[in-house]
Amino acid sequence: MKFSKNFKFTVLVPALIVLAGIVVGIACGGMNLGIDFTGGTMMTIDIGQDFDSSIVRSAFVGQGFSDKDISVTVSGSGAEAQALVRFPDTNDADKENEIRANVEQEIKKTYADAAVASTERVGAVAGRELVLSAFTSVLIACALMLVYIWFRFELHFGVTAVAALIIDVTVMISMVTILRLQINSSFIAAVLTIVGYAINDTIVIFDRIRENNRIISRKEMTRAELADKSVKDTLPRTINTTITTLFTIVTLYVLGVNSIKEFALPIIIGLLAGNYTSIFIAPSLWGLWQDRTDAAKAAAKSGKAKAKKA
Amino acid sequence: MKTKSAINMVVVIVLIAAFGALAIFGLNIGALEIKPLTSGISQGLDLRGGVSAVYEAIDEGQSDYENLLSGTMAVLRNRLTGQGFTEATVTQQGTNRIRVEIPDVSDPNEILKIIGQPAKLEFKTADGEVIMDGAAVKKAEMGYLEGAPVVQFELNGAGTDAFAKATAENIGKVITIELDGEVISAPTVNTAITGGSGYIEGNFTADSAQNLAMLIQSGALPLDIEQLEVRTISATLGEDALSTSVLAAIIGVALVILFMLILYRLPGVVATLALLIYILIDLFLLAVLPGVQLTLPGIAGIVLSIGMAVDANVIIFERIKEEMRAGKTVRASVESGFKRAFTAILDSNVTTIIAGVVLMLFGAGSIKGFAITLTIGVVASMFTAVVVTRFLLRQMVGLNLTKHSLYGVKEGNA
Numbered sequence: 072m073k074f075s076k077n078f079k080f081t082v083l084v085p086a087l088i089v090l091a092g093i094v095v096g097i098a099c100g101g102m103n104l105g106i107d108f109t110g111g112t113m114m115t116i117d118i119g120q121d122f123d124s125s126i127v128r129s130a131f132v133g134q135g136f137s138d139k140d141i142s143v144t145v146s147g148s149g150a151e152a153q154a155l156v157r158f159p160d161t162n163d164a165d166k167e168n169e170i171r172a173n174v175e176q177e178i179k180k181t182y183a184d185a186a187v188a189s190t191e192r193v194g195a196v197a198g199r200e201l202v203l204s205a206f207t208s209v210l211i212a213c214a215l216m217l218v219y220i221w222f223r224f225e226l227h228f229g230v231t232a233v234a235a236l237i238i239d240v241t242v243m244i245s246m247v248t249i250l251r252l253q254i255n256s257s258f259i260a261a262v263l264t265i266v267g268y269a270i271n272d273t274i275v276i277f278d279r280i281r282e283n284n285r286i287i288s289r290k291e292m293t294r295a296e297l298a299d300k301s302v303k304d305t306l307p308r309t310i311n312t313t314i315t316t317l318f319t320i321v322t323l324y325v326l327g328v329n330s331i332k333e334f335a336l337p338i339i340i341g342l343l344a345g346n347y348t349s350i351f352i353a354p355s356l357w358g359l360w361q362d363r364t365d366a367a368k369a370a371a372k373s374g375k376a377k378a379k380k381a
Numbered sequence: 382m383k384t385k386s387a388i389n390m391v392v393v394i395v396l397i398a399a400f401g402a403l404a405i406f407g408l409n410i411g412a413l414e415i416k417p418l419t420s421g422i423s424q425g426l427d428l429r430g431g432v433s434a435v436y437e438a439i440d441e442g443q444s445d446y447e448n449l450l451s452g453t454m455a456v457l458r459n460r461l462t463g464q465g466f467t468e469a470t471v472t473q474q475g476t477n478r479i480r481v482e483i484p485d486v487s488d489p490n491e492i493l494k495i496i497g498q499p500a501k502l503e504f505k506t507a508d509g510e511v512i513m514d515g516a517a518v519k520k521a522e523m524g525y526l527e528g529a530p531v532v533q534f535e536l537n538g539a540g541t542d543a544f545a546k547a548t549a550e551n552i553g554k555v556i557t558i559e560l561d562g563e564v565i566s567a568p569t570v571n572t573a574i575t576g577g578s579g580y581i582e583g584n585f586t587a588d589s590a591q592n593l594a595m596l597i598q599s600g601a602l603p604l605d606i607e608q609l610e611v612r613t614i615s616a617t618l619g620e621d622a623l624s625t626s627v628l629a630a631i632i633g634v635a636l637v638i639l640f641m642l643i644l645y646r647l648p649g650v651v652a653t654l655a656l657l658i659y660i661l662i663d664l665f666l667l668a669v670l671p672g673v674q675l676t677l678p679g680i681a682g683i684v685l686s687i688g689m690a691v692d693a694n695v696i697i698f699e700r701i702k703e704e705m706r707a708g709k710t711v712r713a714s715v716e717s718g719f720k721r722a723f724t725a726i727l728d729s730n731v732t733t734i735i736a737g738v739v740l741m742l743f744g745a746g747s748i749k750g751f752a753i754t755l756t757i758g759v760v761a762s763m764f765t766a767v768v769v770t771r772f773l774l775r776q777m778v779g780l781n782l783t784k785h786s787l788y789g790v791k792e793g794n795a
Contacts, residue, residue: 267736316688
């Protein structure tokens with residue numbers, strides 16, 4: 072298989088996903104930001120059966136909130152059905168207690184098993200700081216990884232590996248925007264996981280490229296061809312390592328509670344993206360770039376040689 | 382060679398079974414008691430239920446700010462202990478934040494209101510002159526006076542003198558006792574009080590008197606604090622999260638083992654043993670390392686690291702297969718396969734560890750917990766892959782289990 076020959080097409084896949092993410096994002100008025108970012112209060116209510124969300128909504132309207140300030144999301148079904156209700160911050164613990172008790176009582180009139188499972192109250196400042204700290208952590212981690220790979224391999228490897236990682240993260244953010252999943256601190260943790268993990272596959276392939284690079288001369292094959300060969304050599308292990316990780320994380324997604332699901336799904340997306348970029352993008356990018364650098368070097372050399380002759 | 386390898390294998394399997402049983406059930410023989418490992422792992426709030434709150438200290442510009450902040454944290458800690466929440470934690474976050482986590486709490490808002498109170502106590506004369514503040518109180522406790530709950534207090538030396546002087550000068554007048562600027566009691570002085578003790582009357586219930594005594598005893602907050610966020614999680618939600626995650630982990634591990642056995646045969650057995658050892662090491666580290674708390678993202682980190690732990694084995698086994706296909710004997714393939722897979726395992730794990738450590742240092746709250754479990758997992762998995770898997774595979778070779786088909790490679794290829 073000629074991965075590097077088809078680079079133009081393989082790079083289109085993540086590009087299209089990101090484009091779709093931007094389109095959906097604009098159409099739906101941005102990303103679905105959780106209260107970690109917007110600030111406000113989120114109440115999770117176990118209902119214990121399938122329910123009509125307008126009943127939950129009216130219970131909150133009865134507490135003096137205006138209809139447009141409340142958002143009710145249905146999560147799970149049957150015995151595991153939950154209502155996730157967001158409403159503006161009251162800034163008053165007593166008032167919140169009162170709302171909690173009243174709303175629970177009101178909903179219980181229709182659904183006897185209803186019970187408030189959790190409440191979260193977050194100021195908007197904390198969310199902004201969370202994003203900022205996550206962003207700086209990713210930047211620092213990427214920089215350090217680049218330096219390490221540069222040190223252990225070469226600069227070209229470091230740059231392409233980190234570029235692949237950035238594609239993975241962008242694809243994750245785009246997919247979450249398309250699927251309208253809530254962006255909260257769990258999602259940030261998921262992104263950070265992928266930053267740590269997705270680079271693994273790339274490194275394992277780069278390790279083989281490094282090895283082949285020593286054995287196979289540039290006369291025998293171009294570096295792009297060498298990258299293709301290395302990907303092919305290591306294909307079983309690249310795929311098998313992803314499968315074993317998917318076994319555990321997909322089981323977690325299928326069986327887990329909501330808060331686990333919202334963490335597991337972005338990770339699954341990120342794993343697949345990471346696997347894709349490790350096979351189709353990072354090695355080809357390295358090979359094509361290396362060939363270009365080689366050609367430039369050769370041109371400079373022959374230019375010098377000609378100048379000497381003249 | 383063969384007997385030695387056989388003995389080694391048996392010893393390893395017996396040890397795994399023994400430590401596994403120890404980790405799950407614990408041990409209790411006479412004076413020797415070992416608790417199950419799982420009970421030694423402290424659980425985060427999202428698993429056991431409870432409340433976490435983040436406070437921000439106002440007036441950051443003050444000199445000696447750091448001392449004031451740690452003083453504030455100490456007061457919060459005292460108040461929590463005074464309310465019976467001995468397992469609550471108070472930690473600093475950034476430069477001006479304080480994070481309070483209280484497990485197993487039924488009425489979170491109530492307790493947060495109490496501990497967040499500034500509790501500035503002042504004794505004032507009728508003219509508004511301050512006689513002394515809460516710092517002069519040595520001891521405060523709830524008591525009863527004619528059946529009504531009151532707060533009894535004892536003053537320190539300076540407080541006793543000041544109070545004696547003030548009461549002597551103000552006989553027949555009112556002395557007000559104010560908490561955070563609000564008058565809670567305004568007794569009229571009948572005689573000079575020189576003994577350094579007294580009581581505060583007010584419209585107290587037993588509970589409110591108890592709370593006030595606790596607040597006075599713990600002292601005023603050196604800094605005013607503002608609540609930034611509060612998260613409450615019911616204990617049942619946490620229990621569900623834990624039990625389903627554990628079930629998912631068991632099923633996930635079973636699937637991984639099955640996959641490895643089918644794909645790699647004999648090395649699959651080795652990978653299974655190595656994986657079990659890895660899980661034991663991981664649980665052990667989680668239980669004994671200080672400050673490690675199991676949170677929901679943390680569980681995901683562990684489950685993920687189980688999937689990753691097998692990665693190193695896959696890399697090694699695929700390499701061994703390649704070496705065998707290239708015509709080497711099993712013995713030679715195992716040795717050179719290990720040697721050649723090592724750089725890939727080292728470099729890929731080090732990059733993950735770099736990310737993990739950065740998250741540990743810069744991430745906050747649950748992200749930190751996750752980064753710790755992930756990093757522990759990666760380090761442990763590197764150890765099992767490089768040391769344990771290698772040892773076990775050598776025993777397999779020592780047992781003369783060297784038929785190619787046992788390694789998932791067709792005989793004809795050799």
